[in-house]
Amino acid sequence: MGIVGVLLVGAFGAAGAVLYDDLYSPSSFVRRYLDLLSTGNAAEALTVPGVAVDSAALQNSGLPADASEALLRRAALAPLTHPEITSATAEDDGTTTVTVSYDAGPHSGTTAFRVERAGWVGVAPTWRFATSPLAAIELTVRGATQFAVNGFEVDTRQVSPDRADADPLEPVALLVFSPGLYSISVDTPIASTPGVAVLSDTPLAKIPVDVQAQPTEKFTAAVQEQVESFLSTCATQQVLQPTGCPFGLVVQNRLASTPTWSIAQQPTVTLVPDGAHWRIEKVPAVAHITVDIRSIFDGSVRTLDEAVPFSLDGTVTILPDGTASIQVGDGS
Structure with a gap:
């Protein structure tokens, strides 16, 4: 009977570890975020704790406080496939670094996320991103005010804080998800460009992109x-x-x-x-x-x-x- 009891305790312990890893660990938290991006659920991904940031947080991170959220939507997301947790490392400051690999279109990438404890639900821990996984593309489009990101049409004057008075050569800051692949192109009666692919793979990074359109x-x-x-x-x-x-x-x-x-x-x-x-x-x-x-x-x-x-x-x-x-x- 004693042996059976030990075996049962061991089985319950193993089941608990699996349950923790699948549902309550930092890795599972990051995995759910990646699943949302993979299925195009941009709105739900924004509600994941620690993803959304206000202007003060952007400024403190060295990003433009007035960065546009126009690309944080399903229509601007490209497919993200084969996401896989490659490591989860507990840090001395109490955070956990979760590293993932994935395919974004034809490109393979890796991204490291910082995750921290957010609280508890009963005996189960909850988590949040200690560093938001959003990044900012600082985009300059020369020769056009209209462009498309992954097929989603954008006008510089819509996303610039100066609106109709926007300087055509002043970069516009566009928040994007990390990880994510963003193809930027121009296709108007006046100007066109082939697509420029930008891989956002670092949280709170500033990604400068300069696109020169050519006359049609x-x-x-x-x-x-x-x-x-x-x-x-x-x-x-x-x-x-x-x-x-x-x-x-x-x-x-x-x-x-x-x-x-x-x-x-x-x-x-x-x-x-x-x-x-x-x-x-x-x-x-x-x-x-x-x-x-x-x-x-x-x-x-x-x-x-x-x-x-x-x-x-x-x-x-x-x-x-x-x-x-x-x-x-x-x-x-």
């Missing part, structure tokens, strides 16, 4: 059309130096007829990034003038019929309403 063919074609229209309008001015235009002619004699301009060769526009906006690279073009010139010496008249090479450059500014303001210069 459609946008470049629209600017090309506007530049050609501008030059064609310049050519309607019947003067030697069309006002506000990048071409003209200087003669030493008098005019005997009204100058007639045309554009013999339109420029081929190339757009390059210029801060938050775009620049038209210096490019050659050719105008043509026909005009009769009277000599101031002998009064003779000759017809000037020649090509006038010129160059132009310019700037393209994207206005708050999404339209483009094009300024053409003379390429000097």
Whole structure:
């Protein structure tokens, strides 16, 4: 009977250890958090003790106090698979460091969490994150105010504390879950980029990301059309130096007829990034003038019929309403 009693006690002890590890240990606490992320339950993951942080806690951690919570939602989460607890180490300060491995899309990663005792429910301990598992992406998008994170559409002016007055080149801070994979891309009629993958794997880390958008063919074609229209309008001015235009002619004699301009060769526009906006690279073009010139010496008249090479450059500014303001210069 005594032997049976010892065996029973041993069995109950083993069962208790398994139950503790599965339900009440720091590892089980972290495992439940990872399960929520793996199934896209962002709202519930935010309610896990120690996850949500206020502005003061963000600032004390060196993160922007006004970081946006726009990405803390199901629509912005990417799949997190094969989460596994690899170690749990009790620290001298009473916390436990729980290290996990996982796959985030095609990337493998590891993250260490600090967990501390939160209290008791009966005889069972409860836990909380001693360090929030959130992190902050500090994102600068050049050439666009609209972007997508894991397919979730965002506008810089929606997540910036300055709203409509946001500086397009000022980084915006976006809170994200750790661990998590965040693919940032631009796909608008004006600009586009391939996706930039960002792996958030360190709690309360600041992750700087700089994305440079490129002009789309459609946008470049629209600017090309506007530049050609501008030059064609310049050519309607019947003067030697069309006002506000990048071409003209200087003669030493008098005019005997009204100058007639045309554009013999339109420029081929190339757009390059210029801060938050775009620049038209210096490019050659050719105008043509026909005009009769009277000599101031002998009064003779000759017809000037020649090509006038010129160059132009310019700037393209994207206005708050999404339209483009094009300024053409003379390429000097």
